[in-house]
Amino acid sequence: MKGFRDRVVIAGVGYTKFGELWDKSQEDLLVEAVYEALDDAGVEPKEIQAGWCGIQYEFTGLSGGTPAEFLKMYGIPFTRVENFCASGMDAFRNACLGVASGVYDMVLACGMEKLMDQGSRGLPDMGGARSVMMQYPPAPGMFALAATRSFEVYGWNKETLANVAVKNHEHGSHHPKAHFRKAIKKEEVLKAPIICWPLGRFDCCAMSDGSAALIITTPERAKSLKHKHDYVKVLANAISVHTMVPWFHPKYDFIGFPSTQQAGRLAYAQAGIKNPVEEIDFVECHDCFTITELLNIQDLGLCKQGDAGKLVEEGYFSYGGKLPVNVSGGLKCFGHPIGATGCRMLVELTKQLQGRADGLQVKDAKIGLAHNLGGAFTVASVTILGRNDV
Incomplete structure (x- = not known):
């Protein structure tokens, strides 16, 4: 599989602040990110x-x-991507395919997503009629299944989950x-109200508003642009899609996500990573819940099965760690x-690799990985970016 390596690069990035942005519309957010x-x-x-524009919900926007x-970019192909x-x-993947194919070179x-105006207490419903087979529990209920099973198999507990929350809030501060810029203590996490046992308030990510954008081009064109000396290479992007109803599959063990495992293997093969x-x-890893980060770390082959909890506690996955x-x-x-979210992660990777991170800067970073997991553990996407000297 040839992949994107040496054919597609990132020439520029932009993103908004994420949060409860009551004073900004979808249009405001997208314009800010894209023009940046x-x-x-x-x-x-x-x-x-x-x-290509990633939009999940119809109330954010329909079609390209x-x-x-x-x-106000009329007359060119625009596509709304929902996955x-x-x-x-996935919008990023399609943009890269457009350049790698030779059809486009810029x-x-x-x-973008504008969630906060909806007034729901969790993710808004997708709407429309569904079959009996496709009735979904709320997201905390889905991932609580993985948490309770991991407690049984790996011996993890609520403190194991709390360590993830403490780590990420320290980084985000x-x-x-x-959206949230305040460090928290483990005691606060453990005493927080339960959302769906064993997941408490600080085990769950919040809803938010925001937008992010990337300009994709060829290495040849990038050499004439602003970042001609530090444009970022797209080394790999892989997507894997599995069942939408894992609870109906008797062999689904809930201590790992097959979509993440396969997307990781495909991306590593494309990038030549052994x-x-x-x-x-x-790594920028999907942490919609604390348990999600732990299992994704393992599924991506970043540690042995069952070791993620211990390594988070030891600081292995913290800023300054291994x-x-x-x-x-x-x-x-x-x-x-x-x-x-996916584009925001790739903006973060790009700026880290260029040595201009807006938050904590990873020292001498050459290769970064971003990962998303969506639906009922259904679709996973893994992107690997590298400095232009790798």
């Missing part, structure tokens, strides 16, 4: 040949007409664009505006 990315790349809107209208929580990263990948622990310098995970603060601190 255009300015960062040093290109004009008229140079964009096509665009939404980003085209907001950005659960991987929507933004495109836009972006994502340093990031100016995070030993991810030694070759990857930092393999920092979610130095931005992750979804725990940014919240999760679904369509924007």
Whole structure:
């Protein structure tokens, strides 16, 4: 599998602050992120040949007409991409395919979501009629199944989960664009109200508003742009899709996510990575719940099965540790505006690799990995980026 390596690069990035942005509309958010990315790349809107925009919910926007209208980029192909929580990263994948195919040499990948105006106490319902087989529990209920099973199999407990929350909130307290910028103590996590046992308030990421954007081009064109000396290579992107109803599969063990496992293997093969622990310098990992981060770390081959809890406690995955995970603060601190999250992670990777992170800066980072997990553990996306000297 040839992949994207040496054919696709990131020329510019931009993103909004994430949070309860009552004073900004979907249009405000997307325009801010995209025009920041255009300015960062040093290109004009008229140079964009096509665009893909991650949007999960219909109330945020329908069709490619939404980003085209907001950005006033009329006449070029624009596509709305929806793939659960991987929507933004899938928009990025499609943009990369457009450049790698040779059809385009300057495109836009972006994502946005405006959740807070809906007034729901959790993720808004998708709407529409469903079959009896497709009735979903709320997200905390889904991931609580994985938590309770992991407690039984690995001997983890609520303190194991709390260590993840404490780590990510410490990281996020340093990031100016995070929704939550306050470090927390383990005691606060353990005493927080239960949402769905064993997941408490601090085990769950929040809803949020936000947008992020990336300008994708070829290495040849990038050498004439602002970041001609530090553009970022796209080494790999892989998506794996599995069942939407794992609870109906008798062999589903709930101590790992097959979609993450397979997407990781595919991405490593594309990037030529043999030993991810030694070759990857930092990770932005989907942490919609604390248990999700722990299991995804294991599924991505970043530690042995059952060891993630112990390693988080020891600081292995903290800033300054062997393999920092979610130095931005992750979804725990940014919240999760679904369509924007994947692109936001890739903005973080890009700026880290260029040595200009907005929050904590990973020292001498050469290769970074970003990961999304969406639906009922259904779809996983893994992207690997590298400095242009790798």
